[in-house]
Every structure is written in C-alpha cells, then in structure tokens.
Amino acid sequence: MFRPKLLFTSLAALALGACSPQDQHAQTSAALAQQVILPTYSRWVEADRQLAKSALAFCSGQTDLEKARADFYSAQKAWAELQPLLVGPLAEGNRAWQVQFWPDKKNLVGRQVEQLVKAQPQIDAAALAKASVVVQGLSAYEYILFDSQIDLADSAQKARYCPLLEAIGARQQSLAEEILARWNNKDGMLEQLSKFPNPRYADSHEAIAELLRVQVTALDTLKKKLGTPLGRLSKGIPQPLQAEAWRSQASLANLGASLASAEALWRGVDDHGLRGLLGSEQQALAERIDAAYAVARQKLEALQPPLDQLLASEQGRQQLNDFYDSLNSVHRLQESDLAKALGVQLGFNANDGD
Template sequence: MFRPKLLLSSLAALALGACAPQDPQAQTAAALAKQVILPTYSRWVEADQQLAASALAFCSGKEDLDKARADFLAAQKAWAELQPLMIGPLAEGNRAWQVLFWPDKKNLVGRQVEQLIKAQPQVDAAALAKSSVVVQGLSAYEYILFDSNLDMADGAQKARYCPLLQAIGERQKILAEEILARWNAKDGMLEQLSTFPNTRYADSHEAISELLRVQVTALDTLKKKLGTPLGRQTKGLPQPMQAEAWRSHSSLSNLAASLDSAENLWRGVDGPGIRSLLGSDQKDLAERIDAAYADAEKQLTSLQKPLTDLLADEAGRTQVNVFYDSLDKVQRLHSGDLARALGVQLGFNANDGD
C-alpha cells in the first residue's frame, strides 16, 4: 500500500542527513590521507623503483655515474618528504632504520659496508634483508656513490661494490612497495584515516592527535639533523660529518623537502589541513604558524652553500643558527599552542631521551 506520509518522512530524514554537518576532524583526516600522505608514499615508491632500475643500469654500463647519483638524490628527496608523514606501518617494526641510518656517530655505515662486501661479495636483496639495518638503505648507497675514498668510475671498484648497490636498490623497492600495499589494503591506513571508528582509532580526534604527534616529532628531528652538525650538543663545536647526507652535500635539500611536506600537512593540498581545524577565534595562532613557516623557508633559501661549507666559518654558522632558530619556532608552535588549541596530549616523542 502506498503511504505518502511514510515516504515524506523518509525523504525528510534523508534531507536532514544530507544537511547535517560532517565531523571536521574526520573530513580533515581523510583529506590529508588521500591528498597529502598517500601521494607522498606513492612518489616514494616510484623513486625507489627508479633507484632499483638505476642500479642495474649503472652496473651494466648503460647509465653513467652522474645519472646514478641523480637517481639516488631523487630517492633521498622522496624519503625526506615522508618524514612528517611517518604514520602507520612505516613507523613500526624498525622499518625507517632500514631506509636511512642516522645519526652515524662512529662511521658505522662505511665500516659495515666494507665488512659486508668482504664477507658476502655477491650479496643480494634477500641476504641484505637479514643484514644490519646500517647497510640496507640509502646511507650505504650514498657511501658507495659519493664517498671520497671510492671511485665508482674505476672498473675494479665498480665490480666490487655493484652487487651491494643493486641489492640495496632492490631491497628499497621491495620495502616501499610493501608499505604502499599495506596502506591501500582492506583496513589499511588509508581506510583507517578515512572512516571512524576502526581498529586503530576510536574516533577522528585520535587520528588528528596522532598526525600532530608525528608532525611534532618530525619537526624535532629536523632540528636535531641541523643542530647536531651545528654543534648545539657539543658546546658550539661543529660536527659536519654528523649531518645527514654529508657525503652527497644534500643535507639542506633534504631539510627543505621535509619542511615543505610538514607545511602540506598543516595547510592541506586540494583539501583541508590541520590549519582548518582552528576556529575564527584562533585566527591569530593560525597566522603565527603561517608566518613561522614562511620565515623558516626564507632562512633556508638564503643558505646558498652546502651545510658542510657553511659550518666551516663563523659567518656561515651564524646563518645556519638563524635558520635553526626559525625551525625551532615552527616546532614549538606545533608542540605548544597548536596542541593545546586542538586538545591534543602529545606525551613523549620518539626523540625524547636522545
């Protein structure tokens, strides 16, 4: 029997549901997962796929050393972009160490690469996965291609180091593809950041809280990556070889990639970012964070020389210190005012106690 009142009631309920305001934290988490985080992971996979192909091409003589180095720098940049987005499977099971080993306070990378090549001259990706994390990733790859004591243009040295170079390329490709597959899997991180509640998050606020914690930890890590070589922990005595990627002179470009990625999480890309969760009464805080990012990027852009060169004289160190202070301001705004405004309890981060 046709019941017009029932139909009208159903249509009214649907209309109310369509007009009901959605949870802004859920919208933001989903937008960040789809528009910022997942695309960055996808670029990382593509860069590592190219790295694996590059190692094969270089070692077979189809690619020169300059191209091999450029492909490495692209993979390293893609990894740097992931630092403020280290959430989910990549942050678990010691996986990040398998991609890049830092800090290397005792030249473990160089020593362990030489030990491995001597013990397993024909090492492959499967054997490498069972080896120390120190030799599995980009730090070892950089050592082989950029260390001043090695000459990969020399045929004998190329033959000696190429099995490990190829093994690292394949190992990184497999690892990156595995992480991306887990992101896209049923009940993977993409779904967990988009639909609430789920097995990881009881509600959207838990997801936003973790994203902010990851952001704060990443910004703190950037400070350490700059402050350690600058000598902030050694009474002002510079430690240039404690910089990440000092052999390839790409320490500052890595920092720039990470900082850009952190700002993408703050602003959003083609969708709301964490900034959107601040109300009109918190406009001043949003503008202060905007200004802090702009100043940090301005100071970084002004550093025209490699970090190791800047640390060699007082004028250069002064410039780096100014950039450090601007980075510190960004981090403190996130860990202090922003966390309070969003009702996020940060607790300890991965760098506490270092």
C-alpha cells in the same frame, strides 16, 4: 598484480563518502590521507623503483655515475618528504631504519659496508634483508656512490661494490611497495584515517592527534639534523661529519623537502589540513604558524649550500643558527599552542631521550 592507482581511486571515493559533514576532524584526516600523505608515499615508491633500475643500469654500464647520483638524490628527496608523515606501517617494526641510518656517530655505515662486501661479495636483496639495517638503505647507497675513498671509475672497485648497490636498490623498492600496499589494503592506513571507529582509532580526534604528534616529532628531528652538525649539542663545536647526507652534500636539500612536507600537512589541499581545524577565534594562532613557516623557508632559501662550507665560516654558522631558530619557532608553536588549541595531549615523542 598490485595496481595502486586504481585501488587508491576506489578507496578515496569510499573514504570521502564515509565522513559525516559534521565531523570536521574525520573530514580533515581523510583529506590529508588522500591528498597529502598517500601521494607522498606513492612518489617514494616511484623514486625507489627508479633507484632499483638505476643501480642495474649503472652497474651494467648503460648509464654513468652522474645519472646514478641524480637518481639517488631523487630517492633521498622522496624519503625526506616522508619524514613528517611517518604514520602507520613505516613507523613500526624498525622499518624507517631500513631506509636510512642516521645519526651515524661512529661511521658504522662505512665500516659495515666494507665488512659486508668482503664477507658476501655477491649479496642479493634477499640476503640483504637479513643483514644489519645499517647497510640496507640509502645511507649505504650514498656511501658507495659518494665516499671519497671509493673510485667507481675503476672497474675492479665498481665490480666490488655493485652487487650491494643493486641489492640495496631492489631492497628499497620491495620495502616501499610493501608499505604502499599496506596503506591501500582493506583496513589499511588509508581506510583507518578515513572511517571511524576502526581497530587503530576509536574516533577521528585520535587520528588527528597522531598526525600532529608525528609532525611535531619530525620537526624536532629536523632541529636535530641541523643542530648536531652545527654544534648545538656539542658546546658550539661544528661536527660536519655528523650531518645527514654529508657525503652527497644534500643535507640542506633534505631539510627543505621535510619542511615543505610538514607545511603540506599543516595547510592541506584547499585548506583541508590541520590549519583548517582552528576556529575563527584561533586565527591569530594560525597566522603565527603561517608566518613561522614563511620565515623558516626564507632563512633556508638564503643559505648557499653545501652545509660543510657554511659551517666553516662564522657568517655561515650565524645563518645556520638563524635557520635553526626559525625551525624551533615552527616546532614550538605546534608542540604547545596548536596542540592545546586542538585538545591534543602530545606526551613523549620518539626523540625523547636521544
């Protein structure tokens, strides 16, 4: 039986002893892997285990819709926290799409869920794993729990959607556990971010470069997740139904969770983050990035969700634009100034061409 906590402890001890005191990049990479990234993946696994239990409990009548939705919010938050940390197996093989499908410009989630429950009314997790990524993850789960056209208080409708709800819960738990196991396995991501050289990274600088690239891409994605419904990409015309998690009205909460996770990678625990790699002559840059994160947090905290209500007023749209600009500052400082200071060539990111 897989025991992640015991394995994590042993590998963490191994990795800490593997870095020479002179290799600050290796120390930082190992510290971020052990103290920031892996704990976030572990929280994601626990949230998805609860989601799977929650689906079974709701569908058997042991809990109500409010509790089912609360467990979904927790799983969605845990996933949002992973966005700036998508390094390794979760960033490969189309797996992230299996967790969440966004953007959904043509309501594929709604249409494909309806097609699936009609074609395979008793679908299970094994069959779901062979289906479209659109219906495997949190976006489809959200559709079932929150769409205005679905009345789960009606026993017939609940019976119609519950097999898929249970299958998604089981599928997400299985996927999350698989990813965590691959992190903790020998030669897995925890070890590869802690001991150099290895099959993935020739040296610790390559590892730091990838962590920065992933974070910069995530910050760019946050801008898209806000800018798309705000109309920044559509001549200023708001598109609230293009927001992530618009049905559950959790768009801004998700942005906040991702932003906090990006800042955790920047700061690290006890200053063992990307920030700690800047020398004394680069403290002005560190302070500018600190300030940019602080402003972004303040702008977000000043917003009164849900997003669709903010989009409906001129004042709300101005507040959202101010928040977007603060995200842009955080993104640009790390994409250009920080990358240059750390000697990292970012190249193209995963969002180029979107």
